[in-house]
Amino acid sequence: MQTRPYNFSAGPAAMPDDVLRQAAAEMLDWHGSGMSVMEMSHRGVHFGRIIEQAETDLRELLGVPADYHVLFMQGGALAENAIVPLNLSRAAKADYVVTGAWSQKSQLEARKYCDVHLAAQVDASHGYDRIPPLHTWQPRPDAQYLHYCANETIDGVEFHDVPGRFGLPLVADMSSTILSRPVDVAAHTCIYAGAQKNIGPAGLTLVIVHRDAVGHAIPACPSAFDYAVAARNGSMYNTPPTYAIYIAGLVFQWLKRQTEGSLQGIAAIAERNRKKAELLYRCIDASALYYNRVAKPDRSRMNVPFFLRDETLNEAFLQGAQSRGLLQLKGHKSVGGMRASIYNAMPLAGVQALVDYMQAFERDH
Numbered sequence: 001m002q003t004r005p006y007n008f009s010a011g012p013a014a015m016p017d018d019v020l021r022q023a024a025a026e027m028l029d030w031h032g033s034g035m036s037v038m039e040m041s042h043r044g045v046h047f048g049r050i051i052e053q054a055e056t057d058l059r060e061l062l063g064v065p066a067d068y069h070v071l072f073m074q075g076g077a078l079a080e081n082a083i084v085p086l087n088l089s090r091a092a093k094a095d096y097v098v099t100g101a102w103s104q105k106s107q108l109e110a111r112k113y114c115d116v117h118l119a120a121q122v123d124a125s126h127g128y129d130r131i132p133p134l135h136t137w138q139p140r141p142d143a144q145y146l147h148y149c150a151n152e153t154i155d156g157v158e159f160h161d162v163p164g165r166f167g168l169p170l171v172a173d174m175s176s177t178i179l180s181r182p183v184d185v186a187a188h189t190c191i192y193a194g195a196q197k198n199i200g201p202a203g204l205t206l207v208i209v210h211r212d213a214v215g216h217a218i219p220a221c222p223s224a225f226d227y228a229v230a231a232r233n234g235s236m237y238n239t240p241p242t243y244a245i246y247i248a249g250l251v252f253q254w255l256k257r258q259t260e261g262s263l264q265g266i267a268a269i270a271e272r273n274r275k276k277a278e279l280l281y282r283c284i285d286a287s288a289l290y291y292n293r294v295a296k297p298d299r300s301r302m303n304v305p306f307f308l309r310d311e312t313l314n315e316a317f318l319q320g321a322q323s324r325g326l327l328q329l330k331g332h333k334s335v336g337g338m339r340a341s342i343y344n345a346m347p348l349a350g351v352q353a354l355v356d357y358m359q360a361f362e363r364d365h
């Protein structure tokens, strides 16, 4: 039963109630250790169990092949915009695809470290609203990697399949789509994600990287951000964000408990997410008041930006939502309008409550 308002924040985002309750119950004394997880040495036996279990569960959920490292790092996805070229570009050529505000930031940051070419980009004068067709992409054959953002959190543009590889190692920012659906890890050389959407609290960055790709960082790469150093030290070269890793571990356990019909784990989660997004987009498309400008095949299932045709109603819409327990629907400041982020922790009932409110608001205005 829902005991709290529905929270549509893009991140830090709503967490599963079960996870928060378990963390509360274990706050003062983790499993009879006499300590909070926050108070434990990261090198002690208790935390060792926590991080090992978290990695095992994540590997199982995503089907991470054995020849990939799973790294628990810090700095968020924006730091990865530098850490990726520091580790993988060899200060040579790297190609980027720009489909929204986050991939645009990625390619700009990478220019500090290597020769960047845009293999494909969208004319953003009317907003980012689609993925350029693959046959128009022009990556350089001698690039060290091809980077894309799997889900543009601000613009609501998502790759529903792995794009063509063009014979290049693929690197993906999966901050806002990881764990929302199955992913072909082996099609990528490196996947990274800030935790604060589908994984856990802010402060943790997840990196999944093929072991052959590590060990080539440029000399200026800080040791704490060198994938080889992180891997060699089991993510404990520096003190990792221990409490965030613990909560992420609880989220992975929660995900493993989710099943629907014959589908298990992430496949079941993906089906639930597909239904949630469909319900919301159907409401938007049927409305004379609301609209979404993203090409239908490229619409995000995690972040649904929408606009009111009469913008003078924006404030009333947000206030009405808030008073009905529908929180944090305001769109990103760079695009305006509204945005409903419907990550794994958002139940179908939450999306239904939003749709009911949107329809009532439209009738009343």
Ligand code: PMP
Residues within 6 Å of the ligand: 010, 011, 075, 076, 077, 078, 079, 102, 149, 151, 152, 153, 154, 173, 174, 175, 176, 194, 195
């Ligand atoms: N990439 C994507 C796709 C994001 O959604 C975000 C955060 N909203 C970022 C990068 C930046 O992440 P952080 O603030 O954790 O550095």
